[in-house]
Amino acid sequence: MGNCDNSNCTAAGTPNACCTGAGTGACNGTCNVFLSGGGSNSDCPGGFCTVGVQACPLCAADGKCHGGDNDDGACTPADSPINSNFPTSQDCPPPAGNNIGSLPIAFALTTGTKTMTSVDQANQPRSFCGFCRDINNQSSGCFAGDQTGACPDPKPAGPVSCNTNADCPAAYPDCVQRDPGAFGPAGGGAHTITETGSPAGDVSDGMGHASTLVSIFCIQPTFNATVDAAGDLPGPGAVSLPGTAQLVP
Numbered sequence: 001m002g003n004c005d006n007s008n009c010t011a012a013g014t015p016n017a018c019c020t021g022a023g024t025g026a027c028n029g030t031c032n033v034f035l036s037g038g039g040s041n042s043d044c045p046g047g048f049c050t051v052g053v054q055a056c057p058l059c060a061a062d063g064k065c066h067g068g069d070n071d072d073g074a075c076t077p078a079d080s081p082i083n084s085n086f087p088t089s090q091d092c093p094p095p096a097g098n099n100i101g102s103l104p105i106a107f108a109l110t111t112g113t114k115t116m117t118s119v120d121q122a123n124q125p126r127s128f129c130g131f132c133r134d135i136n137n138q139s140s141g142c143f144a145g146d147q148t149g150a151c152p153d154p155k156p157a158g159p160v161s162c163n164t165n166a167d168c169p170a171a172y173p174d175c176v177q178r179d180p181g182a183f184g185p186a187g188g189g190a191h192t193i194t195e196t197g198s199p200a201g202d203v204s205d206g207m208g209h210a211s212t213l214v215s216i217f218c219i220q221p222t223f224n225a226t227v228d229a230a231g232d233l234p235g236p237g238a239v240s241l242p243g244t245a246q247l248v249p
Contacts, residue, residue: 059089068092103220107239109213111199116216116236117192118181122165123174126191128182128236129218130175132160132168143221143234144172159220159234177235178221184232195238200245208244215239 059065059075075091108114118126123135132144134152142151144160152171162168162175181188195214203209221234228234 059092065089065092068094069096103222105217105219105237107215107217109215109239109241111197111211111213113197114195114214114216114238115192118190121175124176124180126180126188127175127177128193129177129234130162130164130167131177131220131234132156132162132172133174133176134172135174135176142172143223144169145221146223148223161218161220178228178232179235182236193236193238195240197240198242203245203247206247208246211243211245213241213243 059077063074063076065071065073065075070092073091075089077089116128118128121127121130134142134144142148144156145158147155154169154171156169156172160168160172165173165175168175179185179188182190182193193216195216196212197214198210198212200209200211216236216238219231219233219235219237221228222231
């Protein structure tokens, strides 16, 4: 099943009617759109209906968002395609209550070689990305910036990165990452992370040339218990982005 509108139906249809199938069903008064929390004809202006293709909130045929924090705002369909079967729109974000947060990450991409070497902190070996934490408080173990009531006061407004314990405030005296090593507990023995890029070379011919951009970086805690546990945050991250570089007029 896919996109459908009244013009694809076997009957003339009525305003806001949607197809029951992929262009072959009879028009009816019920919107067959998969929306979180259900859907109705009001979600399908002009008879436009997306079945099993686009997630809620929709960027519908009228060029407006239906649902989410930009409800009724202008939008461009399929401007952030995950793949051809899931044409989402960046203009129609989900409600803020569904947002688990965003993280500032400085990629500092290069086509050369990036290396990060761990250091042994006073309270943690093989630490790549230090953030101030209260590891000796068994009731919390909070990283600085966590606003949970159980965390020590005064609470910094956000995460506090550090190189040694001396960089940390008294309430969060330990410069550590979540687990030692790289990329989860299983990587606890890692001392070095290396990513090797590949330059495109001479692009003066105007042709596309394969290249790879790489980066190694530190990811701060999100203070969402599920996310931090799944991502082993705070800790190091790495990325390798193969692509094509081309010099165009």
